[in-house]
Amino acid sequence: MKNCECPGAEKLHGRFRGCGYRMTAGREAVIKVLQETQEHLSADEIFSKARVINPDIGLTTIYRTLEKLSMMGEVHKLDSGDKRGRFELANSGKGHHHHLVCSRCNRIIDYDDFIDDEVRLLKEMEKKLSKKYNFAISGHLIQFYGVCDKCK
Amino acid sequence: MKNCECPGAEKLHGRFRGCGYRMTAGREAVIKVLQETQEHLSADEIFSKARVINPDIGLTTIYRTLEKLSMMGEVHKLDSGDKRGRFELANSGKGHHHHLVCSRCNRIIDYDDFIDDEVRLLKEMEKKLSKKYNFAISGHLIQFYGVCDKCK
DNA sequence: CCTCCTGATGAAAATGATTTTCAATAAGAA
DNA sequence: TTCTTATTGAAAATCATTTTCATCAGGAGG
Incomplete structure (x- = not known):
């Protein structure tokens, strides 16, 4: 197995193939960009960064x-x-x-503090809600809105 | 005080004036539409319903x-x-x-079951997070994603 | 290594929700 | 009633995302 700087892409190759899809240079570039950033990028920002890796990639592919x-x-x-x-x-x-989402500058801050308490409650909620509403829950979205330190 | 079928609009009139804004027929129509629905309407849907009340209203005003x-x-x-x-x-x-948001039909279902437990935890989180991240929290968004009963 | 089927691609055009522009209108304070 | 200025509708402009379509290239099977 070749030395791959992009171990996630390696795993994802299999996932793609398993779905009848192919792993291509463009897709690898997108995955690499996502793996190397700490920010929450827009399609256009991913496009710019992916171009550095693969100058021929188009926004459509992103x-x-x-x-x-x-x-x-x-x-x-x-x-x-x-x-x-x-x-x-x-x-x-x-x-x-x-x-945490800043309403002023739209910056998104990740937090994982006290996440265990949160997750415990969420799991409970999921169980109860999916039963009551006959709703197959597959994920959740938890965000707090406000004004970040830089914007205050 | 006249008999108003739209008590919220009455209250909101004051809020508008307080911000230096005016209460107009168009705004009243929008508020009335929002008060009379149980659904989660898009701007366009609000437009259609508001037109019944005020046929001259434009989408821009919505x-x-x-x-x-x-x-x-x-x-x-x-x-x-x-x-x-x-x-x-x-x-x-x-x-x-x-x-609860259905990923298949995009329907949004409101729930307020077990909301007290949720809110209690959220309040605690807010306090801790706003201190740690120096972030002025003004609201939150909690949603579960999945497939609703009708789409299963 | 070669072939072929079919998924993937880029460029350009299309889409569709939301915003902006602008001249005309109307709230509501005085 | 007057006057200031927020508000309005229509049409044009934006702009992120999608679609179209002709070309290209993964990768399974030979």
Whole structure:
């Protein structure tokens, strides 16, 4: 097995193939960009960074890749309040976390403090709600809105 | 005081004036539509319903009114997964509730079951997070995603 | 290593929700 | 009633995202 700087892409190759899809240079670039950032990038920002790796990639491919990864559950699409979507890898080193969203600058801050208490309650809620509403819960979104330190 | 079928609008008149804004027929129509629905309407749907009350109203006014109400904290803008925004009155009869969002049909279901436990935890989180991140928290968004009974 | 099927791609056009522009209108304080 | 200025509708502009379509390239099977 060759030395791959992009171990996640290696794993994702299999996931793609398993779904009848292919791993391509463009997709690898998108995945690499997502793995190397700590921010919550928009499609356009991912496009800029992916171009450094693969100058021929088109914005369309960024959108198509994000959509596939999103359907595969490998990427979460976030809504930061400005009109464009923002994306983060579901299985990055970050672990389970939620978001603080600044209403003024739209910055998204990750937090995982007290996450255990939160997750415990969420699991309970999920169980109760899915029974009562006959709703198959597959994920959740927890965010606090407000004004961040820089904008105060 | 005249008999007003639209008591919330009455209250909101004052809020508008207090901000240096005016209460107009168009705004009243938007508020009335929001008060009379149980659903989570898009701007366009609000437009259709508001036209019944005030046939001359334009879509632009709907957007402008929603934006003002939103900034005043009287309306919450929701993201249901399809690309258009959906809106709900913050102070309707519904009380504090959160959402179940169907990933398939984008329907949004309100729930207020076990809300007290949730709110208790959220308040605690808010206090701890705002201190740690020096972040002035003004609201939260809690949603569970999944597939609703009708789509299963 | 070669072939072929089919998924993937980029560029350009299309879409569709939301915003802006602008001249005309109307709230509401004085 | 007057006057200031917020508000309005229509049309044009934005802008993120999607679709179209002709071309290209993974990768399974030989």
